[in-house]
Structure formats: C-alpha cells, structure tokens
Amino acid sequence: MSLTATEEALGTRLEAALRRRLSSHTAAAEKYGAEFTELWRVAAEHALGGKLLRPRLLVDLVEALSPAPLSAEESGSAIDVAAEVELLHFAFLLHDDVIDGDLIRRRGPNVIGALIADRPDVPAASTLHWARSSAILLGDLLLTSAVLGFARVDVAADARDRLLSLLEETIRETVAGEHADVALSDGIMAPDLRTILATSAYKTATYSFVLPLRAAAVLASSSSATEQRLATIGRHLGLAYQLQDDLLSVFGDPDEHGKDPFSDLREGKETAIIAYARMTSHWEGIEQHFGRSDLSGADGSRTRDRLRECGAEAFVRGLVREHLEAASTVLNDAETEGTLPTAARRTLQALASRVDGRER
Amino acid sequence: MSLTATEEALGTRLEAALRRRLSSHTAAAEKYGAEFTELWRVAAEHALGGKLLRPRLLVDLVEALSPAPLSAEESGSAIDVAAEVELLHFAFLLHDDVIDGDLIRRRGPNVIGALIADRPDVPAASTLHWARSSAILLGDLLLTSAVLGFARVDVAADARDRLLSLLEETIRETVAGEHADVALSDGIMAPDLRTILATSAYKTATYSFVLPLRAAAVLASSSSATEQRLATIGRHLGLAYQLQDDLLSVFGDPDEHGKDPFSDLREGKETAIIAYARMTSHWEGIEQHFGRSDLSGADGSRTRDRLRECGAEAFVRGLVREHLEAASTVLNDAETEGTLPTAARRTLQALASRVDGRER
16 A cells, blocks of 8 residues: 555654654663663564554544644644554553463564563573563553653643543553453353453454544544544444454465464454354364364364354454444434534545455 | 541541542443453452551641641642552552562452452463453553543642653652562562662652652642652652561561561562672572572571671661661751751651651
C-alpha cells in the first residue's frame, strides 16, 4: 500500500512525537544507571516502526469531524493524544506478553526476547526473570506516562475531563478483557461463545477502535450524540477486526500473516472459531489436537479442515460480515441524522474496507 | 500504642476515603462478570486494615504546614491525595509480589495467595498463573487510578501541575529502584554498598517518605524552599527506615517483627548488611550459607553471629544514626531559617522517633 503525501506527513509527525517522548524518558532514566537506560533504549526500538494505525485513525478523524481546518494548537493536541494512545497500546502489549509468556512479536523478538538476547552471560532462569520483571516495570511507566499525557493535554478543562473519563473507562475495560482472557486460558471461566465475543471486544476493540474514535470526537468538540455513534461503530469494527485476525491465524496464508500457521491451535487459544466448533459433533476430532504444543503440520492441516467442515469458519465469517454491516448501518444513519459529517463517514468507510479486506 | 481522638478521627476519614474508592471500582467491575468483581473484593480486603502510615503522615503535615486551620475543601483534598498515595503503595506491593514470587505478606496470604486459596478446584500451575496475572492487572488499574486521582484533585491548576510532576518523578524513581533491585537479585548488577543504598532510597524512601512530605508542601501552598527541605528530610528518614527494616529482619526478635527470622538470608537479599560483610574477611564463612533456601536454624544463628562479628551490624546501625542525625540537622536549620513552622518540625520529629525506636 503506498501512502499519499498527507499520510506520509502525518506519519512523520507522529513518529516525531513518539520519539520526543521516548527520548525524554531515556534522558530521565540515565540518572538511575546503565541497566535502566538500556531498558528505555530497547523500549524505543520496539515502540517505533509500527504502522501507527490507532494514532493515524485518531488524527484523521479529528480532521474529518472538525467543521474548519485545524489550528496549529488543535492539530498539536490531536498528535499529543494520538501519541499517548500508541504508547498505551505498547504498555498493554508488554504486560500481555508477560502474562502469555511470549518472547516474540511480529516475527522478531519482543522487548522480553531482546532483553534476554542482551545478556548471554547470565544463567537462563535469571535472565528470563530479569527480562519479564523489566517488562512489567516498563509497562507500569508507560501506563503512568499515558495517563499523565492525557491529563496534561492542552485543551479546555471540560474536554480534558471527558478525555480522562474516556481513558479510565478504556483502561478498565481492556484490563477486564485481558483478565477474562486469562481466566479462559487457565480454565477458570467456561469458553462459551458469548463470553469469548465479549472478551474480544473488551480486550482489543475498546482501546484500538473505540478509544481513538471517541477521543477524536472530544478533540473535535463533537456532540455527545456523535461520540455515542462513534463508540458503536468502533465496537463493531473492532470486533470484526479481531474476528478477522482469528480467521487469518487459522485459515490464512502464513506467508501473508507472518505467524506460525498453527500457533493459535498449539496454544489452545479460545477463539470464536473454537467456541463454535465445541458446539458441533466434530469437536471430538478437533479436541484431541487442540492445545497440543507438539501439533504436527499434518495434524494441524487436518484440524483446520475439520474447523472448516464443522461450519466454524463460515460462522465466524458471517459474524465479521454482520459487524461490518452493522457499522455501515450506523454510519449511514448518523450521516442522515446529521451527527456525522460526510468527511468522517468517508474516513470510517475506508477503515471498514481495510478491516474487510485485510491480510494482516 | 494508643491513638488520640484526633488520630482516630483521621484514621476513620482515611478508611472511608479508601472504602469509597474501592467500592466504586467494585461496582464498575460488576459489568465484567463474577471473576473480575471477585478480584476487586479481594483487593478491598487487602487494601484496608493497614496502619495508613503514609496517608496519615501526609494529612498531619498539611495541617502542620498550613498557617491557618484547614477549610473543609482543603482538608478534603488532603484526604483525597493521601488515599491515592495509599493505593499507589498497594499497586507497588502487588507488582513487587509478582516479581518476587511472594504469596505471603504480614503473616497472611497476599492478594496472589488469597486468589489461589479461592480456587482449590483448579490445577496448581494454572491457578498460580491466574493469580499472578490477576495481580499484574489489578496493579495496572490501581496505578492508573492513582494517577487519575492526582489529576482530578480539587486544587488550583498550578498546584495540580506540581502534584503531577511530583507523582511522575516518584513513580519513575520507585520503578527504577525496583528495577535495580531485580538486577541485583538476578546477578545483572554488582551488589556494592553504594548501589544498594541508592536502590533502597529509590525503591522505598521516595514514595513512602518523600512523596507524602512533598505532596503536603504543595497542598499547604508552601514555598519550593520548604518542599526542597522536606524532600531532603524524607530521603534521610526513608533510608533510615529501610536500613532499620534490614537490621530487624536479621537481628530483630521474630516475635516482634513477625517475619521468618532468617528469610532475608534464605532469599539471598542484597542489603547494606550483606554489602558490608562482603568487604570483610568474614565473608567466606557467611557466603556458604547466604541465599540457601534450606538454611537451618543453627546455621542461620551462626551466620547472624558472623554478620555481627564482622562489623556489619554496627556499621548499618551507624548509618541509621547518621541519617537520623542528618534529618534532624536539616529540620533544625529549616526551622531557624523560617522554611518550616514549629508544628511541622514537631510532626517530623515524632516521625523520626518512630523510625528510631521502631520494632516494626
């Protein structure tokens, strides 16, 4: 996908905003010695270089929602909030990786993996403990810093209060979703379809879609009716995105999505696909391979075929379609009733198309 | 120690403020199901019932620093900030316990231990993972909530800015201290005396002493000279407190301090006592028992005697004395130069006496 000049300019500004924040953390860390400074160096390496989907969405939408072109101050505030949203995402990933025991993300080592690779001289058990503890602590600082960033953004007092309440709700819901996800994987909660769909929405859709959309509404001084509409659209698009992700992991082309083709099956990840399959007569044949870390390629392919045959793939594709359609309906209604300007409708339709056609 | 009526009234108000916060978290958690609500129930059980040293100190000092009796609003803001300081302490303890693998605190199960006890039906490895992950996530929410609480406190904009900067500095320094502590225990950093003293100051003194003292200065609209003096006093008292704690763990009466008499030795905890002993010719005889989880009572007593003979106990007692004297000097200077009112000097002297004579 090639970027337009405007998209490139926004990317550059967001990167600069992130770099400024990370440099200031690194500078403040130096007082506390080499190890703590190194932690921030590794953090900067991993926090930069992403696609910046969430912050781009936020800034694009502030522009689309605003009746007039943004002033330099308004644009600066949007970039500031967007940068904090990206760092919040990074904080969540760090604690998520600690909880899941992951050392890899996007085909490379994650922060924990990189810290381990930095210390070939230390015994493995100690390095692992050190790297995971470092990731907990780094996540704590990034979380703190995102909340402080929201508290300090240069907007009117009532807009700041709205942003802080939105952030509070978002963090609570994301943490509740992650907590439910752990409960599912540890057998504390039953993996029924309703629970799994709610968990996906809480864990991912809320901070990745609803937060940027609602924050944009606050920054553009939109009405609370507009903010409500955007929340609903964000929830539908976010859930469609997460379900697409689950489908891609199991049925997608590994060359395109870049993950181990059967990692979700090996990990025994409780997704909507699995929840549906559990309710069918094919489950017995799937269950024997589900959650086996030694799953062979042949058994993996066979299990995938069974997930197709039992109707789980078609069912989840149907859910994706439903959520995209629901988003589209709200989008059109909102434009008709005048709660959403045409430019904003276009931005969100482009997002829906990306979710629909995504290959990761 | 019996409490005066004023002390009791303050305790009641602080407990009520904490209870309000925890109830509102629990109510908001209900939407996300039984497990998440249960997590907050356990949190409330553990967050209440402490001695509230930090928040009491903060409120007492706001009163002592203020030229006139506090208005209801001023007093309410002091209670609010004090409650957030206590919850921040709780958030740090949670992540600390995850990192240290601890299941016990103050002779009873900590949050992790309580969550495990709640689930006798689930296999041990899953419950442990579930309980630790829950503690990470609960800590994240409490940390978020403490920062939001500071951001929302009802004070003038410039006071709020000062409070937010103070909080940012405090959290960074505490996390840096915890990070160094992990580096010491995992053999990533060399355990020399200077590093250990700095780590103790960062990890404990900063948030337990410097934060309440400086926050009180901001809330009482004291000058920045007063705030500086209080920061110095807090650092000395906090370090004296931590060193007393190290001494009590090794040389104190277990019936009084309530810990396993040799737990620090068994864990191989890098304290100032150990750092001093390492530099003496007695180290060889101590080292063979240091960090052994199977240390017997007899070997523990012998090791303790060696730590006395090598001069480590006397050295650390000397450090405690030095820091208490340094605090006292700054206290007197500040009163003489007029940066500290007499009432505040008395509050801090009482605190110094408690640190000096403490038996936990």
